Amino acid sequence: MSLFDSRHWHVYPEGDLIEHDTENQDQCVCGPTSELIQHEDGDRWLHTHHSLDGRENNE
Numbered sequence: 001m002s003l004f005d006s007r008h009w010h011v012y013p014e015g016d017l018i019e020h021d022t023e024n025q026d027q028c029v030c031g032p033t034s035e036l037i038q039h040e041d042g043d044r045w046l047h048t049h050h051s052l053d054g055r056e057n058n059e
Helices: none
Strands: 002-005 008-011 033-037 044-048
Touching: none
Parallel strands: 008 044
Antiparallel strands: 002 008, 033 044
């Protein structure tokens, strides 16, 4: 997991076929999903990047 800033959290697979773009998630080729996480000290975005090697299918 990499923190781009305190309002945007990125979860991405390590050792994937590509290096995931955590600075411009809209431009990452994996098509990450984004979810608003509401928290008492401020809302945050959780960006979940997807592997290109298909490892999610084996979990």
